[in-house]
Amino acid sequence: MKYLIAGLGNIGEEYANTRHNIGFIILDALANEFDAKFTIGRHAYTSSIKFKGRTFVLIKPTSYMNLSGKAVKYWLTKEKIQPQNLLVVVDDISLPTGTLRMKYKGGDGGHNGLINIIQSIGTDNFPRLRVGIGDDFARGHQSDYVLGKWSKSEEKMMIPRVETAIQMIKSFGTIGIERTMTAYNNK
Numbered sequence: 001m002k003y004l005i006a007g008l009g010n011i012g013e014e015y016a017n018t019r020h021n022i023g024f025i026i027l028d029a030l031a032n033e034f035d036a037k038f039t040i041g042r043h044a045y046t047s048s049i050k051f052k053g054r055t056f057v058l059i060k061p062t063s064y065m066n067l068s069g070k071a072v073k074y075w076l077t078k079e080k081i082q083p084q085n086l087l088v089v090v091d092d093i094s095l096p097t098g099t100l101r102m103k104y105k106g107g108d109g110g111h112n113g114l115i116n117i118i119q120s121i122g123t124d125n126f127p128r129l130r131v132g133i134g135d136d137f138a139r140g141h142q143s144d145y146v147l148g149k150w151s152k153s154e155e156k157m158m159i160p161r162v163e164t165a166i167q168m169i170k171s172f173g174t175i176g177i178e179r180t181m182t183a184y185n186n187k
Contacts, residue, residue, distance in 0.1 A: 001053070001054045001055070001087045001173065002054070002055045002056075002057065002079060002080075002081055002085065003054060003055070003057065003081065003086070003087065003172070003173045004061070004072070004075055004076055004081045004085065004086045004087070005027065005030075005056050005057065005058050005086075005087050005089065005090065005169055006023070006059050006060075006061065006068065006072050006075075006086065006087070006088045006117075006134035007023030007024050007026055007027035007028075007058070007059070007089045007105070008020075008023035008024075008061065008065055008068050008088065008089065008090045008091070009021035009022070009024030009025075009058050009060060009061075009065065009114040010058060010064050010147075011045075011062050013065065015147065016103070017149055017150060018041040018145040018146070018147050018148060018149055018150070019046075019091055019133040019145065019146050019148060019149075019150060020091055020147055021091075022090075022091045022131045022132075022158075023059050023088075023089040023090055023091065023131075024135065024157070025162060026129075026162055026166065026169075027047075027058050027059075027060055027089065028133070028136050028164070029059075029166055029167045030037070030049070030056075030058065030144060030169060031047045031049065031165060032050070033060055034045050034049040034050075034051070036049050036058075038058070038060065038164065040062070040073075040149050041059075041075075041103060041137040042074055042078075043061060043062060043063055043070050043074050043075075044060055044061045044062055044063075044071040044074075044075060045059070045060040045061075045062060045063050046058065046059050046075070051071060051170055051173065052120070052170075052173075053176050054173045054174060056161050056169070056173060057075065057081070059071055059072070059075050065112060065113045066112040066113065066115075066116055066121050067118055068113040068117055068118055069116035069117040069120025069121065070116075070118050071116070072086065072088070072101075072117050072120060072121060072134065073117075073120040073121050076121065077139065078119075083123055083125060084126065084127070084136065085119060085174055086121075086126045086127065087102075087111075087126075087127045087128065087129060087169060088114065088117060088126065088127070088128040088129070089128070089129045089131065089165065089169070090111060090113060090114060090128055090130060090131065091111075091128070091130075091131055091146065092109065092111070092130040092131060092132055092133065092135045093132075093133055093135045093142065093145075093146065094109060094132075094135070095131070095132025095133075095134075096132050096134055097132055097133055097134035097136075097154055097157065097158075098132055098157050098158060099131075099132030100129065100130070100131060100132070100161060100163045100164055100165055100168060100184060100185075101129070101130045101132075101185055102128070102129050102130075102168055102172065102177060102180055102181050102184065102185060103127065103128055103130065103181075104125075104127055104177060104181075105124055105125040105126060105127070105128075106124060106128065107124060107163075109130075114128070118170050119157070125171065125179050129165060129168060129169065129172075131161070131165065150159045150160050164184065167184075168177065168180055169179070171183065171184070
């Protein structure tokens with residue numbers, strides 16, 4: 001069994017440790033747990049880990065958030081992975097900071113990365129792990145907020161949430177999305 005795990009974010013030092021890059025942060029932590037390294041591949045930084053007989057192909061698109069679909073489509077095709085074995089790890093302002101929700105499928109929620117993935121692969125029928133980053137911004141300042149750095153208190157709170165997200169990704173690949181959702185959503 002093979003899975004494509006796409007962590008969304010923006011490349012570049014200026015975006016490191018920002019709320020919008022939580023997908024990159026989680027994939028970096030997952031790769032680190034397995035002593036795996038990311039290398040530059042076509043349209044993405046890539047890595048691969050094996051866990052309980054499953055292969056997890058990890059990608060961090062290099063096309064910036066709003067054009068993430070190009071990388072996702074390329075790696076689904078290259079690795080011969082069906083959309084149901086794709087898991088997109090994405091930030092979500094509609095969830096309180098630190099909330100983790102796995103979903104079978106769904107709309108884009110106004111998230112430009114998801115909009116582009118849905119357009120690129122032609123379906124919204126793929127799993128996603130939504131990571132709440134909150135919505136503590138004034139009207140018209142959403143971009144500043146999502147591209148802003150985590151506060152010290154947010155960082156402290158997110159460390160165990162990143163660990164839980166890693167467990168959810170491994171669970172998704174080993175026991176399936178339904179049991180993972182039951183075990184982790186709303187906890």
